[in-house]
Amino acid sequence: MTTYEVRVPRRRPGPGGAVGKEAVREAVRKESRKEGAGVDQDRWRHYLAAYHDERPGITERFLGRADTSPYAWLAEPLRGRDGPVLDLACGSAPVRPLLAGAHWLGVDASPGELAAAARAGRGPLIRGDAARLPVVDGTVDAVCAAMCLPVLTPRDRVLAEIRRVLRPDGMLAALVPATRGLSPAGLARWARVMATLGTLRQPWPDPHARDGLAHLLRHAGFEVIADEPRVFTLALTGTDDGHLLVDALYLPHLSADRTRAAKKKLGSWAASGRRLELPLRRVVARRG
Ligand SMILES: C[S@@+](CC[C@H](N)C(=O)[O-])C[C@H]1O[C@@H](n2cnc3c(N)ncnc32)[C@H](O)[C@@H]1O
Numbered sequence: 001m002t003t004y005e006v007r008v009p010r011r012r013p014g015p016g017g018a019v020g021k022e023a024v025r026e027a028v029r030k031e032s033r034k035e036g037a038g039v040d041q042d043r044w045r046h047y048l049a050a051y052h053d054e055r056p057g058i059t060e061r062f063l064g065r066a067d068t069s070p071y072a073w074l075a076e077p078l079r080g081r082d083g084p085v086l087d088l089a090c091g092s093a094p095v096r097p098l099l100a101g102a103h104w105l106g107v108d109a110s111p112g113e114l115a116a117a118a119r120a121g122r123g124p125l126i127r128g129d130a131a132r133l134p135v136v137d138g139t140v141d142a143v144c145a146a147m148c149l150p151v152l153t154p155r156d157r158v159l160a161e162i163r164r165v166l167r168p169d170g171m172l173a174a175l176v177p178a179t180r181g182l183s184p185a186g187l188a189r190w191a192r193v194m195a196t197l198g199t200l201r202q203p204w205p206d207p208h209a210r211d212g213l214a215h216l217l218r219h220a221g222f223e224v225i226a227d228e229p230r231v232f233t234l235a236l237t238g239t240d241d242g243h244l245l246v247d248a249l250y251l252p253h254l255s256a257d258r259t260r261a262a263k264k265k266l267g268s269w270a271a272s273g274r275r276l277e278l279p280l281r282r283v284v285a286r287r288g
Contacts, residue, residue, distance in 0.1 A: 039205045041153050047252045048151060053112035055247055057092035059147050062248035063278075065241060066232040070280055071095050073230065074146055074175040077284045078102070083141025086165060089130055089148035093117035099144075107133060131157040135165045142166075145174040150209040151250070159220040166287040172222065176210050178281040181231045186277030193245065193276070196269075197262045202250045213283045222285035234276040242270030 052058070063070050075098040078085060083103065087095055090106030091113045106125045108114050114125050128134040130152045143162050152158045162172055182190065194200060208216060214227040236242060243263045254262075 039203050041205065044153060044205045044252075048250075049110060051250065052091070052110035056110070056112040056116035058244075058248050060092045060094040062234075062244060063094070063147070063232075065234040065236065065244070066278060067235065068232065069098075070175060070230075070232055070278075071146060072098055073280075074144065074173055074282055075099055077171065077173050077226075078142050078144055081142050081171065083167065083170075084139065085142045085144055086133075086135060086140045088133075088143055088145045088162065089152060090117060090125070090144075091146070091148075092120060093122035093125070095144050095146055096120075096122035105135075107135075131161060133161045133165055137164050138167050140165045140167065140170055142171045142173065145172065147175055147177065149174055149176055149213060150204045150206045153205050155206045155209060155216070156220070159217070159222075163221060163287055168287060170287045171225075172217070172283075172285045172287070174213060174283045174285075176213055176281050176283070178211050178229055178279040180211055181229050181279040182277050183231075186231070189274070189276055193266065196265050197246070197249070197251060197254060198258055199251060199254070203252065204250070211281060213281065214285075217283065217285045221288050223288040224283065224285045226282070226284040228282050230280055230282065232278045232280060234278050236270035236274040236276060239267035239271045242267035245270065245276070 060071075071094045075095055078099060081102070085099060085102045085104045087093060087104060087106040090096070090108050091110075093106045096104055096106065096117070104124075106114075106117060106122065107128045107130070108117075108125070109127065109129055111127065114127055117123065117125055126134055130148070131154060143166060145162070149155075149158070166172070204210070211229075214224045217224055236245065243266070245266055246259060246263050251259075
């Protein structure tokens, strides 16, 4: 986990209050050069496709170790909406049972993830690319985006697609990993995990789509209604949970030897029972 945040320079708004957008753009560009730099988008897409086909349902299993369900938190603002809900990059579709009465549709690029969703009796499902959604303009009442926006590329195209498919008053509810909110002990625990893995951070292709997501959405034309951080706690109660932790992180550069060694260490670390803080962020926005 990193300490990334978009720092927007404080300046007086110009006539019409127009300063904000350019300041945000510049702050985002600056951060891109730092943290997101070096992530080749084609290689990332290949890595992501193989990763999810090899580990279907991994995100749901990992978040399933949380004290309360982050998916239930995400689903709250979507309940009671009567139009179609598109679950973007739905994975194994953990949100589906939480919106049982909704006209729900899951879209994901990974056949492995979609098969896991289908095995769990969750549907309907379509295989598709978030950057080219197989959905007609202005037909969706809400888009649910669980844990996916920082990994979907190219970001501008994906956000434009979400806006395209939403009705004019449609809503986006997104859940993303965050970096802020860890206690000192929580930070130390993550530092220990990452040191065992021999790395400082996961190489997110779009790190700004975490704590900076609200800024990005405003910039893309959305009206942000809520931007809320919340720290969940994962209970790691056995060797398998230590292995799950290693498998659940995006670490494209980790060698097979290092992975084996880290699993051994983190497996025995988790065996005696550990708690790991997991800061997340829920952002709710209107199409605007
Ligand atoms: C972190 S997982 C989140 C899955 C699910 N929303 C959840 O929370 O359990 C990211 C998901 O994005 C999907 N994905 C990656 N690239 C995609 C793309 N270009 N279009 C659609 N889905 C994509 C992956 O297959 C994976 O299921």
